[in-house]
Amino acid sequence: MKLLFEIRPVEHLEASVDYYRALGLEPLGWPDDDTALLAPRDGETTIVLVRDPAEAALGSGGVYEVGDVDAFFDGHPGLDWLIAPVTSSLGRYAVFADRTGTCIRLLDPHPYLGTEAASSFSIYAMAG
Numbered sequence: 001m002k003l004l005f006e007i008r009p010v011e012h013l014e015a016s017v018d019y020y021r022a023l024g025l026e027p028l029g030w031p032d033d034d035t036a037l038l039a040p041r042d043g044e045t046t047i048v049l050v051r052d053p054a055e056a057a058l059g060s061g062g063v064y065e066v067g068d069v070d071a072f073f074d075g076h077p078g079l080d081w082l083i084a085p086v087t088s089s090l091g092r093y094a095v096f097a098d099r100t101g102t103c104i105r106l107l108d109p110h111p112y113l114g115t116e117a118a119s120s121f122s123i124y125a126m127a128g
Contacts (some may be wrong), residue, residue, distance in 0.1 A: 031089035
């Protein structure tokens, strides 16, 4: 598992983006109306802010790449899966809880994430 970034559920997305901007992070992209990718200038995404009650219930935490979320899900049926693989605005996504109840988020990121194209990506809604 490779750490991609940290996800932070927020109630007020625009105000939160302004807060992190004051700390030196820049918006790298807005995959949809409820999600903002933030990074240090000329860096890779380090924080994703998301306005979503379901994510807020899960809390903040790391998002990890495992190569193939669906294959990982199929290969680990004994894990405590909270969200089976779904398609999100960030990519293919799933969540399980570790033995302590901490949420472990998995993501097959869309190719545009973490690239120059992310800052000009114009899609604001995806089925999923």
